[in-house]
Amino acid sequence: MKRMSPFEEIRPYYDTEVNQAIREIIDHPMLKAMMNFTFPDHEDKYWKDLMLHCHSIRDFQINFIYPGVNKVLEKSSAGLTTSGFEKLDKGTSYLFISNHRDIILDTSLLNACLYEHGLFMTTSAIGDNLVKKPFLKTLSRLTRNFIIKRGLPARELLESSRLISQFIRHSLLRENRSVWIAQREGRTKDGNDMTHKGVLKMISMASDNGEHFLDYFKRLNVVPVSMSYEYDPTDMLKMPELLAKANQEVYVKGENEDFSTLLSGIIGQKRRIHIHVGEPLNDKIDLIKENTAGVVKQFQAFTDLIDDQIILGYKLWPTKYIAHDMLTGTEQYKSEYSPEEKSLFEARFKKGVDQKNPLAVKSFLAMYANPVSNQKRLLEEV
Template sequence: MSPFEDIRPYYDTEVNQAIRQIIDHPMLKSMMNFTFPEQADEYWKDLMLHCHSIRDFQINFIYPGVQKVLEKSSDGLSTSGFEKLDKSTSYLFISNHRDIILDTSLLNACLYEKGLFMTTSAIGDNLIQKPFLKHLSRLTRNFVIKRGLPARELLESSKLVSSYIRHSLLRENRSVWIAQREGRTKDGNDQTHKGVLKMISMAADPKENFLDYFQRLNVVPVSISYEYDPTDILKMPELLAKARQETYVKGENEDFKTLLSGIIGQKKRIHIHIGDILTDGIEKIKKDVSGQVKQLQALADLIDEQIILGYKLWPTKYIAHDLLMNSDQFASEYTPEQKALFEARFRRGVDQNDETAIKSYLSMYANPVINQKKIMEEMKGIT
């Protein structure tokens, strides 16, 4: 039995049986009716019952579903940086994380279109509590990260996940996607948590420097940017609790509601940027920085820099920045019509008498501008 039994996706030999367990589930019917609106249920059911691999499931059902989501709830997806990737190489994609499902689904759609390996992707077990969602997760090549464990169990779980990431990348030559932090970024500050990097490094060989190990993994930062966040208002209660230094407790089915809103809510334009493969950047850290703690921070900073600089700044980001700062610094980056549209959404969703709510909402959109500006100024200072 595989040591990864509790966390792994399905093997291809298990796919057909798993499909048969969910083929009559109402949620699957809803998904497929959305994906194939002009076809009778018999059409997709027959196709699905003849499916015997994860790749077939992704290409024949998930990929057209993603295309339909883009068609219905966006003004299109653009990309940059994919030319840096080699078709025979596996990569560890460390990504900013804004949408529960779409971030990885859109990346994989792009990888598939460009003839590159699709990823195995990390997903929190809090999102797949229902049996149907667990089946679907395993059918779309997700591996599970367990949340909320006591310290001892968390350590063992982290070692297992780390070993699975290594196994995927170095044994199976399968690319891996993981978010730069636990959970989605809700305030617009894309920051890599060192705990994620520590967890990944647990599978390094004994006495191997963790930076040498990261070089072997072909780390690639990924930036995904939505012009409008369809879950922006849903994020407000947590942001307000944080601003008021209160403890936030998620409501029942909150993750599922957010998941659905992210998929069907209007996003306008979307961009995915592939950053540089960090082999050279890590080599520079090895030469310039001493001590494991400082090296780990330098690696996190390097990933942050790539993600923030690669983040596409849509007009909504500049509008929010200027509203937050009460300025017109970036007025050339948006039209009066775009500003009016953003302000209408902002006024409709946020209490205009609550200064904390106003600041929290605008910061969510403006922080990528602030962070990108700061890094570019620092880079100018160095040169």
């Protein structure tokens, strides 16, 4: 009798399951729309024949997702630049802890860059709120996502966290497979990229008995990732939640909000994009262990370390400086942008934000400006 994996409910497909999963969605209209976008010069028969001969996740990613990502970049961006990938080792798996700005693109772009640099692509965390539709769940499992369940009661949350931590450990230490996880649950809406301690505590649940949590994170090869979009394609969609938070109100998502945001992130204009991967944190982790007393303070220092690396690795596009100057009513960063870049940003801002609502104005500008303030604060501390 075949043994069931303990990760059955959350894992991606095994390669042996890929072809059957493809056959189940091959005629789905959403797959057709995706492939017609990816291969606009070909008949459906072209990609269907290719896909029906696909027998591994890697094949699916390289032959269908990778060209799709390149088409998204071509249609909705002014190009992607990278830094730091050359410092990673091609035979090593890494735990990429990343700021999170876009539901699908963050991981898709990172994996495209890893592939281009000859590095292991990741298995990536995705919330179950994004894969409620059967087609999206199948597609996420075909792109090596593992599922994190949201909104669980306390006891179930503990069990779920333990299972996810074991899956992350298994991927990194047994399969030598890199893992991507966001530094917090959900995307950053206000531009403040801060790591939730709960994410790190969850990951550390799989450490060995008696093992210091910092020694365990050293084994996982933690690498911070900074995703920087010149324009956030979902900036306007984030406004209702930001305003509710500013008014101290509970925000309730609309029925199809996650799906709408997902689509907007893919097709919305982003202009320039930069991905920076930091160096593995092992040397800095040693310094925390040597210089910081007590587990609570060490945990805070480790969290701060990840935050600092993500903030410092973030590329400050002209839009960030423009928003900062508009928010502060100064011309402090005037040298960082052109009049054309400013007028383009102002046009977007005036079109999408109610100018008579001071809270809306402030929330939108702060979303873009906060990375400037955060990086400036860190550089002044050095």
